[in-house]
Amino acid sequence: MTADQRHLDVPELLRDWADAQHPEPSAALHDFLRGAAPLAAASAARSGGPRARSAARGRAATRAGLTMKVAVVLTGLTITSAAAAGIAHVTSEAGGPAPAGPSATAPAVPDADLEPETSGAPASVTTGPVTPAPSSARPRHGTRSAEPSKEPSEDASDDSQPSASTDATDAPEPSATDEATGSGSTVETAGVSTPAADPTDAETP
Amino acid sequence: MSDRGRPDRDAELEDALVRARAGDRDAFGDIWTVLAPRVSGYLRGRGVVDVDDVTSEVFLAAFTSLQRFTGGAPQFRSWLFTIAHHKSVDEIRGRVPESAYEPEHDPRSVVSAEDDVMQAVLGADVLRMLGALTDEQRDVLLLRVLADMSIEQVAETTGRTTGAVKQLYHRAIATAQRTAAAPAQDSSRRPVTSRLPLTIAGT
Numbered sequence: 001m002t003a004d005q006r007h008l009d010v011p012e013l014l015r016d017w018a019d020a021q022h023p024e025p026s027a028a029l030h031d032f033l034r035g036a037a038p039l040a041a042a043s044a045a046r047s048g049g050p051r052a053r054s055a056a057r058g059r060a061a062t063r064a065g066l067t068m069k070v071a072v073v074l075t076g077l078t079i080t081s082a083a084a085a086g087i088a089h090v091t092s093e094a095g096g097p098a099p100a101g102p103s104a105t106a107p108a109v110p111d112a113d114l115e116p117e118t119s120g121a122p123a124s125v126t127t128g129p130v131t132p133a134p135s136s137a138r139p140r141h142g143t144r145s146a147e148p149s150k151e152p153s154e155d156a157s158d159d160s161q162p163s164a165s166t167d168a169t170d171a172p173e174p175s176a177t178d179e180a181t182g183s184g185s186t187v188e189t190a191g192v193s194t195p196a197a198d199p200t201d202a203e204t205p
Numbered sequence: 206m207s208d209r210g211r212p213d214r215d216a217e218l219e220d221a222l223v224r225a226r227a228g229d230r231d232a233f234g235d236i237w238t239v240l241a242p243r244v245s246g247y248l249r250g251r252g253v254v255d256v257d258d259v260t261s262e263v264f265l266a267a268f269t270s271l272q273r274f275t276g277g278a279p280q281f282r283s284w285l286f287t288i289a290h291h292k293s294v295d296e297i298r299g300r301v302p303e304s305a306y307e308p309e310h311d312p313r314s315v316v317s318a319e320d321d322v323m324q325a326v327l328g329a330d331v332l333r334m335l336g337a338l339t340d341e342q343r344d345v346l347l348l349r350v351l352a353d354m355s356i357e358q359v360a361e362t363t364g365r366t367t368g369a370v371k372q373l374y375h376r377a378i379a380t381a382q383r384t385a386a387a388p389a390q391d392s393s394r395r396p397v398t399s400r401l402p403l404t405i406a407g408t
Contacts (some may be wrong), residue, residue, distance in 0.1 A: 008381075008382045008385050008386065010334070010346075010350075010377075010378050010381040010382060010385070011349075011350040011378075013330070013331060013334075013385070014246075014250075014331060014346070014347070014350045014351060015243075015350060015351065017246060017328060017331040018242055018243045018245070018246025018247065018250075018351050019242050019243065019246070020242065020328075021241075021242040021243075021245040021246045021249065021256075022242070022245075023241050023242065023244070023245035023256065023257045023260040023261070024257045025237065025241075025257075025261050025264075026257065026258050026261035026262070026265075028261065028265060029237075029261040029264055029265050032233065032265060032268060033230065033233055033234045033237065034230075035230040
């Protein structure tokens, strides 16, 4: 190493170089400096970043999910009604006994003097769609009709879950910056002694 | 380490901080004026692409949290650079994959049009110097010199031991001096590209 090398003041060179930088404030910061944007607005503008966007996505996904569930429930109900009507029609036309249904049909069936059409139809209308499920494909929809009764409770629990899970999973990678600014404790810690958040996490890919 | 030769800056910053906490909007502008060049230089030295944007984000983050900050000018400076460090980590992390890196588009290797000749020459030397350092050396050197952080503060910010920081700092200085003294092979346009992939991968 020569004398020139030894005497080169690297820190001073770096400072001179850095002090010659001329950064231009962004629009958000410019508004803030001009006083056009209050603190909260500036903060919101700043936080229009990945975390806020992911939260918005989560809320939208939640809404979309609920809408989809409602549509599925309505479709299920419609199919169930159609199946019920279809089964009732087939049953009444065939004139056979009502499918071996639940005990609710019992009061109607024993009256053998009545014509089959009158005895079978009411029974199958009221109880047929829920349980019959013999050989046709339609009863499959009938069995699915039991699901809607569970949906509301699932919705109730889902209603709170998506936003939380979305925030947790959909959020961007652990923001190193948030560690330094996001929490008040970090800020105060920084102010009192050393300003670091927990940079270890930030450094570790 | 103190801000040698610039004691007025600390006094000015201290005054601006007091006024900013009292709600004086002009004080925020003063803080920007005092510290933005250093923060910008720090970010540029670390390889941040959108230097101006990230610099603004750093200051906005600090300004909007200022009411919760306690301390004087040195603490504020350290705090601000800690934010800048984390912002730069975020920015570099969120960038395109390493395979898509294009040296000619790196801001550290391209002299911007608005730079004057002197700044371009100085910048080329500095950037060539920084480019010769390892990522760790560069982090430590920039925080120590531009943020005026103590060894302990640098250690805390970078998550290293004080012994490691000391060693990295001394090696960084030695390497920078060697690099500055060595003739530049092509200092006109691409001074620091050789190690940049490591910068991206390492942060």
